[in-house]
Amino acid sequence: MKFAILVSEGPYTHQATDTAFQFAQAVLAKGHEIFRVFFYHDGVYNATRLTTPPQDDRNIVKRWTELAKANNLDMVVCVAAAQRRGIVDDGEMQRNGKDATNLAEPFRISGLGQLIEAGIQADRLVVFGD
């Protein structure tokens, strides 16, 4: 079965992103497919490679990137939410005249249409927020 996951909260404040990650792991362990993980609102903070939690704490961004790379997941960050919160890739840096980027690989920045498409293409869409 094809799953899509929507994450709308940032790391370390709410449990939502932890629950979403554990759920995503369980989906893959069960042999299901994840069509896309979409990060919206404060959820875009899950995609900054500059995060540096204490060494004895979980690294939420690193955990997402490792899961995504190991399973070839499509990790999409909402462009409007990212612009507001300073999540930047090369394209956004040039387009908006910024001097740095901070998007972790393999996240990509795209539009809300990607969430709608996930809702249509996947058999199930599960929302994690607060």
Next chain:
Amino acid sequence: MLHIINKSPYDRPALDSVLKTGTGTILLIEDGVYAVAKGGAAESKVKAALGKFKIYALTPDIEARGIADRVTDGVIQVDYAGFVDLVAENKTNQSWL
């Protein structure tokens, strides 16, 4: 319909809202699991609802909140794999955020 509730019944009315829908399946996660603690004000509500709703609760979140030894009878505990199964078994799901 699978109703996913992540709010404590002592914080927000998500559980009450779901119970008003009449019937279905409920999965309590995160602070939502406080609803299944015996001795709480929500216990009678949960017991009364068990006739109309199947009520599941996420074991890791129950354990994290120290209420594993007093889960209301009739509530079914699941792990994350069980969470996935519930989503797969129900054609639709709603997270009550």
